[in-house]
Amino acid sequence: MATATNTYPTITIDLILDRLSTKDVLRGVLHSILFHRLFGTVKPQTFEVLDITMPGVEDMEMEQLVNEKVDAFWKGIESGSNKRGRITVTFSEKRPKKSWFQVYMGEEEVPWEQWIINAELRQPKSDRDRLAFHTEIATTLTNTVHMMLSHTSSERGRTAVPPITVAAGISPFPISISVSFGGVDVG
Template sequence: MEPPVYPTVTLDLILDRFSTKQVLHGVLHSILFHRLFGTIKPKELEVLNITMPGVDNPEMEQLVNEKVDAFWRGIEGGSKRGQRPSKILVTFSERKPKKSWFQVYMGEEDVPWEQWIINAELRQLKSDQERANLHSALTTILTKIVFTMLTHTSSEQGRAAVPPITNAAGISPFPIQISVKVGDVEIG
């Protein structure tokens, strides 16, 4: 399989049962905040004492909630609960004319220009001390993730990845696809 020709940003998380939904909700909202180019209303999300940016939009909130719930269902199901490699992929695309071999117009296709991969590992914690240690580590990880988002989206590569905006209608001029994979199975 050939590597993608568009930028890919990978974020690694270690989660427990009590923080999974809140952390994933915050990370997905932060990605959308940095990559939606329409008129958005910002909001602040408090995730383990870290303030993360979010998007105050019912459509985006529903999308994030659906994907976080799908992730949760995926890791909760099965005999190896939480032990399978799990990820959420956020892909931003642009619509381009699709042409056949003879340059005949065949409709439109979504061509990705950037992808964010959230790798999530769920840990089964046995004590309150383990939970406190994980939450302390997770606070550091979330701080680094927000810094990674800011660094990437303001970098030359991050800015160059964004195609010209030709449609200013709506919250995003680009199609967004969020997929959840637990093991090798796509969920939801």
């Protein structure tokens, strides 16, 4: 699932969700990404999503950020005719920014890894369809967590992480999470 469209790794997760599980699945996936990519002192927690245990981060700021982005995704799905959306998690490092004449011009955020969650909302027609659908989502979540573990422990996943020069806080790196529908950012 990892692709190299940039000089940094971009990991894509494709999800097909229903109304009942959308928020829980997205919350679980975002927390799992953060769990695997936060390098400060992380207090772990777990999420049970469709009988799959997913790792998470118990931190008020991270939980608020995740909830805001999941709510923005949900509002975008509910308000538009587009039932497909994207959540992008970008990890960056701060580097000195220089002008043409090598004059220090402050700092810029340079991405070192990006996770793209493509999510589509579909509605099962019957209870039997719903059961099969939830089984399929659970399998996708299991594969997603396995892929996260494989990537973050791989040589490419480890070498993507820049040197950690600041040890304060839960993350030494800036994190941005964006939600978009049809290429237009929301929330």
